[in-house]
Amino acid sequence: MDMDQQEKVVLDVKDIPKPQSWLILSLQHLFAMFGATILVPILVGLDPSVALMSSGLGTIAYLLITKGQIPGYLGSSFAFIAPIQTVMLVDGPEAVMFGSFVAGLVYGIVALLVKSFGVGWLRKLLPPIVVGPVIIVIGLGLASTAIGMAMNDPATGEYDLTLFSAALVTLAITIIATIFFKGFFGLIPILIGVVGGYVYSAFIGIIDFSGLQNASLFGMPDQVYIPFLTYTPQISWLAAFIIAPVAFVTLAEHIGDQMVLSKVMNRNLLKKPGLHRSILGDGVATIIASFVGGPPNTTYGENIGVLTITRIFSVFVVGGAACLAILFGFSPMVSEFIGSIPTSVMGGVAILLFGVIASAGLRMLIESQVHFGDKRNLVISSVILVIGIGGALIQVGENFQVAGMALATIVGMFLNLVLPGKESAYGTKEMFTDE
Secondary structure (H helix, E strand, O other): OOHHHHHHOOEOOOOOOOHHHHHHHHHHHHHHHHHHHHHHHHHHOOOHHHHHHHHHHHHHHHHHHOOOOOOOOEEEOHHHHHHHHHHHHHOOHHHHHHHHHHHHHHHHHHHHHHHHHOOHHHHHHOOHHHHHHHHHHHHHHOHHHHHHHHHEOOOOOOEOHHHHHHHHHHHHHHHHHHHHOOHHHHHOHHHHHHHHHHHHHHHHOOOOOHHHHOOOOOOOOOOOOOEOOOEOOOOOHHHHHHHHHHHHHHHHHHHHHHHHHHHHHOOOOHHHHHHHHHHHHHHHHHHHHHHHOOOOEEEOHHHHHHHHHHOEOOHHHHHHHHHHHHHHHOOHHHHHHHHOOOHHHHHHHHHHHHHHHHHHHHHHHHHOOOOOOOHHHHHHHHHHHHHHHHOOEEEEOOOEEEEHHHHHHHHHHHHHHHOOOHHHHHOOOOOOOOO
């Protein structure tokens, strides 16, 4: 690291913050990931408290596996929302946990391959022309979910203007916070939007506070799973085939996060401690989540944003945020408070978040400089988008199904491998490199 860059670092990776500032710095990371991490379990029917706890446990495992050299925070992954919703309807949460476990194993296998062969093979499977449209599918495929949450009464499914007004107020506050707020408040626009929407919802009388009245401060989360004690693991190959392929999409996002963080910290994290360690840490975090009942985890760009602005790279700060998340996970009062947030408020936030996901796919295509005048690129992206958003599926019998995003990913990888002119798929700017 050069001297000018070193002077800009407030706390380096192994630096321990002063006790009086440690809590505040860790809370900042907690707030950055909080809104997105609890939104995922709310959307798929899992316990937000368990998601907080599993994100904390997963982050600590990640920090240990990466030898305390990558200050990354892991939270609930949006990419898995639609597959989890599908499996929840068919086989329930136990099958979801098995599918998440298999997704974690996919990470482990990829980590082993990266350790042995580098990232060139991954580049062939996941060029920008495949990953970009799939990320767009993730966002737009959830668009109807966000609008339904924002407009409809969850009890009846019917349109409700009062509830929709809460969603619109939440969306407006979130947009204002995203565009105009600076400093610390500029890091938590999602949380600010949810708080603002909650206050408005309380004012118009659509919040049920009854659950908060008798909630204790500490206790076991309602839906926490202790393997072989609180639930019977259910092996479901249907869940595995629906959920596990999404790992290839989040792998590409994970590598992108590591490349960004390497630039921010001015050191090559893909070489030291190594991309294989980072991928393995992400996989272990997802496996941990599957053991306790949380959604799959992934590295969070929101927290990379915190690192970029503050120049505080201390893993002790990130670890402190993980410990706070675990602590909040064991608070029924926090769980009840989260449960009291109206669905329409979360729908208002989801409108922006799901759109941002889709826009991230466009950004990848633009930054990679993929040329859409090439018929090959046009064919691959078109097929991925229609299969993914249209809800296409392949079903054999009653127990085997590959649908939506997972099918779009598989078809996209296949087309990229078999169609001639492969170099056009990468654009003029490399995504993955061993350098």
